[in-house]
Amino acid sequence: MKLLTKKYLKSFSDYDDHLFVFKEEDKQSGLFAYVAIHNNNLGPATGGTRVFNYLSEKDAITDALRLSRAMTYKAALAGVGFGGGKGVIYLHKGEKKNKQMMQRYAKFINDINDTYCEYTTGEDVGLDQEDVELMTETSKFIVGSKGKAGDPSPFAALSCYYAIKESVNFLLKKKNLKGTKVAVKGVGKVGSVLVDFLVEEGCAVYISDINRNAIDDVKRKYPNVISVENYEISKLDVDIYSPCAMGGEFTNVNVNNLNCKIICGAANNQLVSPNVGNSLKEIGIWYIPDYVTNCGGLINVIDQLESSGYKKERVTKRIIKVKKTVAEILRKSLVENIPTNLIADSMAQEKIFAKHGK
Template sequence: MGHEQVVFCHDEPTGLRAIIAIHNTTLGPALGGTRMWPYASEEEALIDVLRLSRGMTYKAAISGLNLGGGKAVIIGDPEKLKNEAFMRRFGRFVDSLGGRYITAEDVNMKTRDMEYIHMETDYVTGIPQSMGGSGDPSPVTAYGVYMGMKAAAKFVFGTDSLANRKIAVQGVGQVGMYLVQRLVKEGATVFITDINQDKLQKVASETGAKVVAPDEIYDLDVDIYAPCALGATLNDDTIPRLKASIVAGGANNQLKDEHKHGYMLIDRGITYAPDFLINAGGLINVGAEYYGPYNSDKAHADAEKIYDTTLEILNMASEDGINTQEAAMKIAERRIAAIGRIKLPY
């Protein structure tokens, strides 16, 4: 995948096992979140962090940010392992890279965790607003997904209104929750699922969204399917089951195979809003914090531009006869190549 650096982190006293992957720093230092997950093996974690960090390179490039692509994964159960010493030890590993990698929140990470990391390094974003940071980036991520979804609706249905549209949201973590709130507010009929039953019932109670079983989400007769959990949910098994006209969600690496499943969606007549494009709001937000001074209104305004970029990508893919993921990657690669001619990697 062309990575510049992969670092395996291990600390016996705290039980920390992590991998930091730096994909490309042509545009600037690699900024990307840290996720914690009980991976079945180190190999599974490595595959995930390599794919995620590569996606961050494209996400930064297509968003016009002067940032490179990186990501970190921590192996283990966050409920059992996370504490102050654990996160601060991870912060020291981040600091040892001298600014080539800047971390932020991702799955199973909270603002408090970023605060612990910040005790050991300046190379962290998403720290509390009380400390001069931008806080939780999830609301801006969800706003970008919402803008990308509306653009896809405009392309497919001729109007970007989501009122009375039926939308299936898979995963109601921080991003999924904020997205559901926006969709319900606009008047959409929303179906939700998640493996965390407590979170699922809480979001359903607060928004009126309808709860469905995890596997049932693929079979619903809806207009839009929004994957907002882990990746690779668009695959040989699920794509034939989809009845949606649009796929637009906040999850990373939604296509298990970018080429094969990108074209499988086309064959099914389903429009795909590239994940690394429409979920870039969080990166836009923490990037604004890193380069500072942070301004929430400016971050939201920049995330709103995802609407126009999504329409550009969808039209380009249609005109060129390629899938939307490839169209988005072409634009991102073009910018990286152009800037690469005038500067060295960070």
């Protein structure tokens, strides 16, 4: 295990005075991984692990830095008493994860906890329930196991659904979602559950996904849902555009192609840079910060760490509070005339640094 130096990390624009960034490379298993610990002022660091075919080592580090910071802010606004961290496993071109790799990664997590600080991890893109169960055999710092918290995806969808409901209530003055036009990009584990909620509420739903099988699964269940190509979904004239696939979607240029009133989705790191929030505000599109909308996944998995054990009822009660957070962000944005992403960041920072200072 190697600890990356602050001097090296300062060359990354997404470095935000992170506490630690660890690197682990094991040739025998093929493991090439990073874990970034952003902040633990509010409690032990937590955050899932992403397994992805990154184009470069720099891209993997950048993702770990950005995602871990978002986890800190997500945990702060969710009020769960945890800090933020994130793991990424860098798969080279054509490489696939394997059992030995995941076991070795679990030992890496143990090393971090034994030597530096507490960090728990679990599912994210590319890391599934089977991987969680396998890593649990090696490490007690894995969350989201069966019989306890389980898959966080339905709960991320639930918080996103509540965020949509509150944004429509606050901005469009509608008490329910009936007739609301919603475009969902990505109908995998999170997006497909979100579609369940939306259809049940009587929304007009449009979907897209790079995986044709995912589209077919939704269409079999809901024949009236309209599927479009991935490149078309963001341009539809809808009330809500809900990105639920990979992040990095919105730039200062492509936001001008949007035809929605509100962006509210579960994908992480949707804005390429914070100033995209200004661009969205200038063209009159409301953005509900992603680390607010998808907080349900976090709330679910860390509940298994409660002294009384995992309780689904407690999880759902905590998730519904996202509606209050969304309303506060929108109200402050209106009053202060500041983009919603900057308002949310400010609210999170107040909680994170209230007792410690920066």
